[in-house]
Amino acid sequence: MAVIIDGKSLAKEIRENLKKEAEKLRDKGIIPHLAVIMVGDNDASKVYVRNKSRACEEIGIEFKEYLLPSTTKQSELIELIKKLNEDKKVNGILLQSPIPKPLNIQKAFNTISPEKDVDGFNPYNVGNLCIGQDGFIPCTPLGIMKMFEKYNIDIDGKKVAIIGRSNIVGKPMAQCMLAKNATVTICHSRTRELKKEVKDADIIISASGKRNIVTSDMVKDEVVIIDVGMNRNDEGKLCGDVDFEKIKEKASYITPVPGGVGPMTIAMLMENVIKATKKQNNF
Ligand code: NAP
Numbered sequence: 001m002a003v004i005i006d007g008k009s010l011a012k013e014i015r016e017n018l019k020k021e022a023e024k025l026r027d028k029g030i031i032p033h034l035a036v037i038m039v040g041d042n043d044a045s046k047v048y049v050r051n052k053s054r055a056c057e058e059i060g061i062e063f064k065e066y067l068l069p070s071t072t073k074q075s076e077l078i079e080l081i082k083k084l085n086e087d088k089k090v091n092g093i094l095l096q097s098p099i100p101k102p103l104n105i106q107k108a109f110n111t112i113s114p115e116k117d118v119d120g121f122n123p124y125n126v127g128n129l130c131i132g133q134d135g136f137i138p139c140t141p142l143g144i145m146k147m148f149e150k151y152n153i154d155i156d157g158k159k160v161a162i163i164g165r166s167n168i169v170g171k172p173m174a175q176c177m178l179a180k181n182a183t184v185t186i187c188h189s190r191t192r193e194l195k196k197e198v199k200d201a202d203i204i205i206s207a208s209g210k211r212n213i214v215t216s217d218m219v220k221d222e223v224v225i226i227d228v229g230m231n232r233n234d235e236g237k238l239c240g241d242v243d244f245e246k247i248k249e250k251a252s253y254i255t256p257v258p259g260g261v262g263p264m265t266i267a268m269l270m271e272n273v274i275k276a277t278k279k280q281n282n283f
Pocket of ligand 1: 140163164165166167168169170187188189190191194207208209210213228229230231261262263265266
């Protein structure tokens, strides 16, 4: 029976430490400030942004939301980002995805100043991660690395299979694992034999958004399972990518959904905002 990795309590512990860090900054008259841009009307995004706003409030980070209509032009979005780049009060800028189709989100990410890019999606930070230089690492992979650290899970020399190659999870996750000396396989929708690719893995990180993509017969004994997926089951309840109930009998460690990776992602956003604030103030 696997150890269930408790992302919720680890995230709480991290937020408590960040609160102390924010207090120290505030004592020096420095108020950490996160600007969040949302374009259009997306219910899921509203929930994510509300959760981020609550976390900011708890820690003592100023939170300002910019709601733009779905008719917003690319140039208007870019203008707002440039204005926030210039604004000395703003330490972190986050553009909530998705944004309406005609807009190019990567062009918008490219405009966010690397020093304020707390999501780590600007190519400058992507590049830093690839070459092992300090920068901002996307929050979900960063949170997963913290879980490995907290639970003393060895990565060095291990076979890691990642399911998903998105810019926000799969690819940066692969870089983080590579930096810790894992042998990494990245799987995606064109992978021919997923089972064959993951069966031998010591660690499986699934970020496909496909329910039950990983079943018990696909994994080896003592595998470590990190489930990033956020899906709905037949009863409408939140669930991950993997068959949790069966796999937990076989695995050595497993993250639940909810209560695993999700809370860590928000905690890491908060950590990145504090990091940005400190750097910008030579603190
Ligand atoms: P995404 O951009 O849709 O990427 C999904 C990836 O999975 C793609 O690379 C896709 O391959 C791959 N994939 C889809 N079906 C597959 C299949 N049958 N076999 C193998 N690979 C397959 O999604 P994302 O933004 O990375 O997010 C992935 C999941 O994680 C979603 O459920 C999302 O809600 C969740 N998520 C959770 C958190 C959190 O904090 N808990 C944070 C971010 C995302 P192709 O590239 O070939 O299309």
